[in-house]
Amino acid sequence: MMDYNSMQRLGAKLGDRSPSIAAARRSQIRSVSNERLRTEDNMPVNKTIGTHNGTFHCDEALACWFLRQLPEYEDAEIIRTRDPAQLAKCDIVVDVGGEFDPQRHRYDHHQRTFAESFHSLRPGKRWVTKLSSAGLVYVHFGRRLLARLTRLKEDDGRLDVLHDKLYENFVEEVDATDNGISQYDGGEARFAVSTALSSRVGHLNPRWNSEGQDTEEGFGKAMALVGEEFLDRVDFYQNCWLPARAVVEAAVRERHRVDPGGEVVAFSQGGCPWREHLFALEKELDVETPVKFVLYPDQNGRGWRVQCVPAGPNSAFQNRLPLPEEWRGVRDGELSELSGIEGCVFVHAGGFIGGNGTREGALEMARRTLRAAAARPPADG
Numbered sequence: 593m594m595d596y597n598s599m600q601r602l603g604a605k606l607g608d609r610s611p612s613i614a615a616a617r618r619s620q621i622r623s624v625s626n627e628r629l630r631t632e633d634n635m636p637v638n639k640t641i642g643t644h645n646g647t648f649h650c651d652e653a654l655a656c657w658f659l660r661q662l663p664e665y666e667d668a669e670i671i672r673t674r675d676p677a678q679l680a681k682c683d684i685v686v687d688v689g690g691e692f693d694p695q696r697h698r699y700d701h702h703q704r705t706f707a708e709s710f711h712s713l714r715p716g717k718r719w720v721t722k723l724s725s726a727g728l729v730y731v732h733f734g735r736r737l738l739a740r741l742t743r744l745k746e747d748d749g750r751l752d753v754l755h756d757k758l759y760e761n762f763v764e765e766v767d768a769t770d771n772g773i774s775q776y777d778g779g780e781a782r783f784a785v786s787t788a789l790s791s792r793v794g795h796l797n798p799r800w801n802s803e804g805q806d807t808e809e810g811f812g813k814a815m816a817l818v819g820e821e822f823l824d825r826v827d828f829y830q831n832c833w834l835p836a837r838a839v840v841e842a843a844v845r846e847r848h849r850v851d852p853g854g855e856v857v858a859f860s861q862g863g864c865p866w867r868e869h870l871f872a873l874e875k876e877l878d879v880e881t882p883v884k885f886v887l888y889p890d891q892n893g894r895g896w897r898v899q900c901v902p903a904g905p906n907s908a909f910q911n912r913l914p915l916p917e918e919w920r921g922v923r924d925g926e927l928s929e930l931s932g933i934e935g936c937v938f939v940h941a942g943g944f945i946g947g948n949g950t951r952e953g954a955l956e957m958a959r960r961t962l963r964a965a966a967a968r969p970p971a972d973g
Contacts, residue, residue, distance in 0.1 A: 639668035642682030642689070643725075646674075646892040651724035651770040652687035654763070655699070658729045659684065661737050674894075687725035690923065699728040701771070704921020704941060710759060719759065721783055724770040730763045761786045772909040772942035789821060833865050840869040844877060850887070854879075856958045858887040858951070862897065871905045884913045885958035887951065895937055896954035899945045914943035915961055933957055 641659055643652045659665040671682060679685050684697035691698040692706055701708070701724055710719040713731050723731065730737075735746060735755050744751045764783045768775065775781050785791075796810040796817070843857040843866075850858045859866070866886060874882060886899045900911035919931055919939040927936040933956045935949035948954040 639665055640682040640684075641665060641668045641670045642679045642685040643670065643672055644674050644688035645672040646890070646894075648672075649687075649770055650766050651726040654726040654766055655686040655724075655729040658726070658733060658737055659686075661740060662733060663740070686729060692728070694732055699725050699732070701725060701728060702921070702938075702941060706921075706941070710764075717756070717759075719764055719783075721764050721768050721773060722771045724767040726770075727759075727763055727767040730759060734759070734763075760784060772944060774909045789818065793817060833868075836864045836866065837869045837873075839864050840866045841873055841877075844870065844873050844879065844883070847883065851955065851959060853962065854881050855884040855962060856887060856955065857883050857885075858955075860889070862888040862891040864888065867902065868905060870901065882912060884962060887954050887958065889951070890947065895935070895947055895949040896951045897945060897947050898954040898957045900943070909942070909944075911944055913961060913965055915939050915946050915957065916964060917943065919943075919946065931957065931960065933960065 641656055643656060656670055660668065660670075665684070668683070671678060673679065674688060676689070679689050684699070685691075686699045687701070689698055689700045690703045691700055692703070692708065700706075701722070706722075708723050708728070709721055710717045710723065710727065710731055712720075713723075721727075735751055738744070738751055738754050738758070739746045739748075742751070742754065744754075761784050765785055765787060767773075768783050773782065775783060775785065793814045796814045798805045798807060798810060839859060839861075840857075843859055847854045847857045850856050857870075870883060870886075873879070883901050886901060887896060888899070889896050898915070900914055902908070903910040903912055916931075916939075919927060920943045921939070921941040922930055923938045924936065927939060928934055933948070933953055935953040936957070937947035937949060939946040939957075946954070946957050948957055
């Protein structure tokens, strides 16, 4: 634990806005570079970071950003693909590939057998939240990353304090969110949420130990931050969310044509923001049997998705009916054999979404789940 003087020196050091931090910020908005690094033998080496294509998430975006701050990857090309042949050629792969092997720089967390946490990989640490690709990269590269950004030596005890604090107050939130872990289990929060809009505005205030306490510049930045985010939301709700209501309403009205039980709806296009509309329309249309599953085509042309409907409008990680536990984390042919359904692609380890090569296959995954639930005896025996 650092004493007051050590904390004060660290605060002053970070308050200097070192060139390393400035360079890191510039790299965040730099386009992917194809520049080639060169070895001592003057042979071209094209460092590559592999991650999945299609819809991106905070964890792999943060993982790639972390890596781009390290000297060996700062000019690396980021290749977004799911092609195993292309991924095999990458120097490092995050959030895809179904493999966790630090010796080979493979950092995926989606496989059924994966259950690693900061504590399991570093027993001296207390955090037991399941790691995402961001957490995996942070555990393995975080101290070097922070040493470069802060210019602290790697044997400096203050680096350990920073490493722990930034995991607890930034990275763990990303890990938990990506893995579908609820913030609360009873009365005590499992992890901190510190990157919401109010928190980001608060961080624009002068630091307690900065020489000047003029808030005018920070307030201008805060107005720009909240204004940009508000305008983005207005554009989203007007031009994306609102038009989706008609799409969802049509799907709800046609649900019995998808499956006689009326518990599955299907969209002809992926990406439609359906959740809020579905809950509202169920009430407005007096839907007696709640919808359990939503089908839609994958936006990258990789078959169809079957997604579970959340338990409620504000339920992030609980679903009305999750996909079977024995399917979770299993992929491709193994999943098809296990489920008896042809064309299976995956079921997420959290059980909230699965994939199949065809619409019929995705629908059958939903139907099998519904039948299994109906066959279970009531919870009270």
